[in-house]
Amino acid sequence: MLQSTGLINSDSSAAKQAKPCGGSSAHKSPGASGCSSSNTQAIAPDIQERIAKHPCYSEDAHHHYARLHVAVAPACNIQCNYCNRKYDCANESRPGVVSEVLTPEEAAHKALVIAGKIPQMTVLGIAGPGDPLANPEQTFRTFELVAEKAPDIKLCLSSNGLMLPDYIDRIKELKIDHVTLTINMIDPEIGEKIYPWVRFNRKRYKGLEGVKILHERQMESLDALREANILCKVNSVMIPGINDHHLAEVNELIRSKGAFLHNLMPLISAPEHGTHFGLTGQRGPTPKELKTVQDSCSGNMKMMRHCRQCRADAVGLLGEDRSQEFTKDKFLEMTPEYDLAKRQEVHEDIEKFTAEVKAAKAQVAASKKASGTKILVAVATKGNRLVNQHFGHAKEFQIFEVDGVEVKFVAHRKVDHYCQSGYGEEASLEHIIKAIGDCKGVLASKIGSCPQTELRKAGIEPFEAYDVIDKVALDFYEQYVQSTPLGRSVLMSQAVVTCAPTVKGKDQSSTFNSSLSITQDNNPSHCYSCVDDYPIPPCTGFSKDYSCLPNVDNHQQN
Numbered sequence: 402m403l404q405s406t407g408l409i410n411s412d413s414s415a416a417k418q419a420k421p422c423g424g425s426s427a428h429k430s431p432g433a434s435g436c437s438s439s440n441t442q443a444i445a446p447d448i449q450e451r452i453a454k455h456p457c458y459s460e461d462a463h464h465h466y467a468r469l470h471v472a473v474a475p476a477c478n479i480q481c482n483y484c485n486r487k488y489d490c491a492n493e494s495r496p497g498v499v500s501e502v503l504t505p506e507e508a509a510h511k512a513l514v515i516a517g518k519i520p521q522m523t524v525l526g527i528a529g530p531g532d533p534l535a536n537p538e539q540t541f542r543t544f545e546l547v548a549e550k551a552p553d554i555k556l557c558l559s560s561n562g563l564m565l566p567d568y569i570d571r572i573k574e575l576k577i578d579h580v581t582l583t584i585n586m587i588d589p590e591i592g593e594k595i596y597p598w599v600r601f602n603r604k605r606y607k608g609l610e611g612v613k614i615l616h617e618r619q620m621e622s623l624d625a626l627r628e629a630n631i632l633c634k635v636n637s638v639m640i641p642g643i644n645d646h647h648l649a650e651v652n653e654l655i656r657s658k659g660a661f662l663h664n665l666m667p668l669i670s671a672p673e674h675g676t677h678f679g680l681t682g683q684r685g686p687t688p689k690e691l692k693t694v695q696d697s698c699s700g701n702m703k704m705m706r707h708c709r710q711c712r713a714d715a716v717g718l719l720g721e722d723r724s725q726e727f728t729k730d731k732f733l734e735m736t737p738e739y740d741l742a743k744r745q746e747v748h749e750d751i752e753k754f755t756a757e758v759k760a761a762k763a764q765v766a767a768s769k770k771a772s773g774t775k776i777l778v779a780v781a782t783k784g785n786r787l788v789n790q791h792f793g794h795a796k797e798f799q800i801f802e803v804d805g806v807e808v809k810f811v812a813h814r815k816v817d818h819y820c821q822s823g824y825g826e827e828a829s830l831e832h833i834i835k836a837i838g839d840c841k842g843v844l845a846s847k848i849g850s851c852p853q854t855e856l857r858k859a860g861i862e863p864f865e866a867y868d869v870i871d872k873v874a875l876d877f878y879e880q881y882v883q884s885t886p887l888g889r890s891v892l893m894s895q896a897v898v899t900c901a902p903t904v905k906g907k908d909q910s911s912t913f914n915s916s917l918s919i920t921q922d923n924n925p926s927h928c929y930s931c932v933d934d935y936p937i938p939p940c941t942g943f944s945k946d947y948s949c950l951p952n953v954d955n956h957q958q959n
Contacts, residue, residue: 506546518727596615
């Protein structure tokens, strides 16, 4: 099996935690800087500063910082054929779904609790389950309470734009610096296939008449946000056969009106969700179809590719939903432990860690040469832009495009995790292989022998490593294009293991002898660690020099 041997210095607590947002600087137009299709395409420095800790606006930030969505807005003023709001659902993960609706006071209490429990939570967003501006009193009261008690938390609003022009002054007063608009069309005849009705000024408008009102108000919203110097991201749902060929026009127009980020999302249309599209058989796009449209638009403006289409009560890192840890019956019994100094310390650790990752990426890239051949790789990661998750525990894979020098994030794909109740599920493995079938390799901290065999049969090379994603991907690419013979590492029964160097800034390095029983698939059955205060079992796999690697799961600790 292809293998990687490097390890970055993960000495700061940022490898475990993350945190809030910085201030904003003035700019003329959020969409003023043109973008190439590269993942490193330039966003104006002042905008980059404003989004640096916003996981939904910055691809880099989403590896480290968390968000909280509070469900205080149940009513909606339009009907979308892809939407079915559910107020008591804990099992679905999609927009419009929540477990419970909160009052503004409950939402503010929840925000303070989570700001203490998850200090890397930097953003509070209101995105539903209806439209926040169809519930203006609840929405703005929530923002007022949070801004008063936790001023370091960024406030974020998502809306369909129908009522935004009426509330732009209130949005500015509350210093809401990030607004997301959902715009699926700029041609009302296309919109008529998406929106059956629109409720405006206490009257319901059906068909084309309603869609025209929605379109005009969305364009006014874009103009108002640009004039107010508020960053605007636009979400568009890609619906094959309806608006897929129209989205390039949407992209061009929103760019001209100041939006700086475009998020093309796949339609979710499973029949069990109860939406009109789901019940009538409207399919969603394939990953390839979605990427094709994203790539076609990426030369015009920055594309968001890391969206998880979150629930309206999502908690935690993108791709990690911890909402069930903070249900109303639980968080109302918790005493808020909001500590600004602690949060700032966590943020400093994250910034230090990300600087190390950036330096490591630059060092690796400087030593590589592009071959002209691009491949896709699937990565199992728990965050921090590291390959740091066992293959069998992954509930999603991040997909990166690699050309020998650049490693570009292009998508994420949700899967059923392979290891359930300690056993590999054959059906889950088939689903995983189908989901990542266009990838040449899968990168994970550990991959069992059975899935390795099946992955190779499908033409996907397993690759074990624990390091920065960019370095591992480039190591894999180099070996892949050179057709390195496959093989296993040398088995050993005795080794001197060195623990990870520093945690929380304190030197806790030490070495000790450990009897290792390494199985046929090079998986230690025993591992010891000197890092006592690591938040999860620090027992790990081993690099080529048998250094103990922190934070890799699926090993036993004795």
